[in-house]
Amino acid sequence: MNITIVTVGKLKEKYLKMGIEEYEKRLRPYAKIQLAEVPDEKAPEQLSDAEMEMVKKKEGERILSKIPADAHVIALAIEGKQRSSEELAANLESLMTYGKSKVVFVIGGSLGLHADVLKRADEKLSFSKMTFPHQLMKLVLMEQVYRAFRIMKNEPYHK
Numbered sequence: 001m002n003i004t005i006v007t008v009g010k011l012k013e014k015y016l017k018m019g020i021e022e023y024e025k026r027l028r029p030y031a032k033i034q035l036a037e038v039p040d041e042k043a044p045e046q047l048s049d050a051e052m053e054m055v056k057k058k059e060g061e062r063i064l065s066k067i068p069a070d071a072h073v074i075a076l077a078i079e080g081k082q083r084s085s086e087e088l089a090a091n092l093e094s095l096m097t098y099g100k101s102k103v104v105f106v107i108g109g110s111l112g113l114h115a116d117v118l119k120r121a122d123e124k125l126s127f128s129k130m131t132f133p134h135q136l137m138k139l140v141l142m143e144q145v146y147r148a149f150r151i152m153k154n155e156p157y158h159k
């Protein structure tokens with residue numbers, strides 16, 4: 001399976017970089033993993049609604065340019081569907097069964113995902129009602145994708 005994770009902005013924090021590198025390494029035996037970073041737009045505190053829409057639109061266009069036409073897109077969104085780790089594993093397994101070998105996860109920038117990206121998404125996945133910083137969300141997602149492969153392969157993982 002080809003898994004791409006598209007995020008907005010450069011990863012700066014060392015502790016997150018280390019965690020992401022670790023899970024990239026752990027995922028390698030299970031999937032072809034690609035981490036795509038698209039440039040972010042400056043988003044100071046005091047933006048009007050129109051300016052915020054413009055930031056999300058520009059970032060959204062960059063995200064969409066990274067998505068192949070035949071990819072199954074899972075957008076991370078607070079208002080999306082919550083799944084257990086076992087359900088995520090079953091979901092990825094059924095995508096593979098039905099020949100969907102390209103899965104793209106997308107994570108929004110500090111203002112979230114533009115409506116056009118959410119429209120392109122085949123699914124919206126929520127990790128809870130809480131808001132996580134996007135780079136931390138990337139690390140948590142990678143751990144859950146790794147866990148999903150361990151579950152699929154009936155390999156031991158921490159409950």
Ligand SMILES: C[S@@+](CC[C@H](N)C(=O)[O-])C[C@H]1O[C@@H](n2cnc3c(N)ncnc32)[C@H](O)[C@@H]1O
Pocket residue numbers: 075076077078106107108109110111112113125126127128129130131132133134137
């Ligand atoms: C800082 S959050 C953006 C917050 C923005 N106010 C919103 O409502 O989307 C950045 C990105 O991280 C992801 N994210 C944050 N918390 C999440 C959660 N609980 N479940 C799923 N995705 C989440 C989403 O992709 C979001 O666009």
